[in-house]
Amino acid sequence: MVRTFKEFLGVEWVEGTGDFIKIDEAKCIGCRNCVNVCLAGCFEIVEKKARVKSLEKCMECASCWYVCSEDAVIFTWPLGGTGYKSDWG
């Protein structure tokens, strides 16, 4: 199943990615870095800890992973053939 979103034209997301980004709550200090750099709005802060809200618009740029100084963001690739795709890259 392929999804599109009005605010991100020209990009499609194939479902079935699996939880390819996770947060290790024990390590998270709630600094908001991941929230600040994620253009897809995948993260939210709940009770001073970051949480993955939804990966449905994730473009797999890994910015969340790079900016996490505590290594609380665990980044892997989505399953083969899933996730974002575009003809206009």
Added chain:
Amino acid sequence: MDEDFDVIVVGAGFGGPVAARICAEAGLKTLIIERSGNVGDKVISGLTIPFYGFLLGPEFIRDGNPPIERPSDGIINYIIKDIEKGDIEIDDSLRVPKPFSPIFAFGYNAYCKPFCEWEVRKAVDTGAILKKSTTVIDIIKEDNCIKGVTTDKGDRIRSKIVIDAEGSKGLLAIKAGIREKYRPETISLADIYDYAMLKEDIDKVFGYSVKMCWGWDEQRIAPPLGYGNGLMVWPYRNSLHFMQDQCLRINKNHVPNLVELFKEYHSNITQKLSWWKNLVEPRVKLRARMWDGFEIYVGLNKKLRNMPNHTDGMILIGDAAGLESTELCDGVPAAWFSAEIAAKVAIEAIEAKDTSKSFLEKYDRKIKEHPIIQWSISGRNRYNLRIAQKEHDLKKLRKYIHNGWGLGSLTHFMTPFFKSLLSYVNNDPTIITKWIKMFFRYYQNWFYESYDYSRKRKFRETTSKKLKKMEMKFTRYLRLIDSLLKSLRKKQKFLSVIVVPLSNSLNNLMKKTLPIFEPIFSFILRLLNPISNRLNVKILKFVEYANPTIFYI
């Protein structure tokens, strides 16, 4: 899939298929594994592939017809001093002059997807096997040596060598223990917009020039100087690519709110910058928006630059090896060069039955000896813009922009470029005419949208005797150049006494002479403008009507 391979290439971006094609051509059983459903689905960039990538890169690209969106003849830099007052300086000194432009191009703008697909087809044509929709999740390590990879489908695929072309995140290289997660200061997040625009409008507003904007941070017109790219706009055939990008962390601790900043920059640029507001905005329609991160400042850090790009049974290439260009922010040439070197070393290693770290070290040596790769990853002009920003020093700003994206780039590019050229000409003097043919062929194919595997070409039939005569002349002159170069080869030793020291001192020579030479050069160009323009029309017409076979190798 429990089959064994000689070589597994992880990733079908720009570099992977080059390595795969060369390995497959040498008779090695080669597998490319790509995580997306279609090749190029996930490759994002705004892209001018610089001319040196084509000249000095893989033979099959140089001598082929890859899909390009538009030749690029130079850069127009807008130095925004005060956006509210419209106080903007222009530095457009880096430009291929007429009558040579756009046949002799500074680079070629391209969409990533068709280009990567083209490369992969070339690899598959020589026998490489492509496995799509498959994510490599780990390496197989036995006796401290990498022996293959495991995939999300549960396959354990074994190989003698793994070539990692995974891109900048380098997850596999981290698993192999040869890389660490890069610090956020080294990574720039590129926010990219693709706009549809009529070709006639692009011809009129952009021609063949890439536009770059540089502004002081307080104006919020583009990302801060030296912390990213500022703003770049590429003209394609029927579309524009717009990219603003910024480092993920600035001043050590500060991670900016990129969600807000990118919104602000984009709205300011489209509403306040006069050429965008008046000439572009009324003629464009947003078609796509996407983003990706890339490692523009990895090469500036000595420790990172010297990190190994190999281990037992594994070689990293392109972005996976941190080979992104700091100044042009373009990783494609370095990906091609490193892919070619990696494939050759892999072939030798498999022949010698030695895929150990000590044998594969040859790859790292060659990467470190490659003049263009080292130049492209260690250029400091973009980084130096931070100093201009901090000191609000317009003189420095002009200087770094001129040295990075103006004619001043000759003061640091000439020696590595000339050194690389010499090594190619030494191997095969006829390469010079192959280069000339490449420029003509690329332009003709762009004009007709005719690439390998495409069928768009419609010949303009003509029986003009004048044209036939020009075609014969063109072929004869190229033959003459070939024979002249071959005869010079006999005097190679004598010539190298002059040419080698000259190439070593070219940068210094340019530093000393450019301040005098540049105004004279621009004066002569202006003086010759009417003649150049007429000649340009004639050359373009010749290329458009000429029989394509005269440009083939």
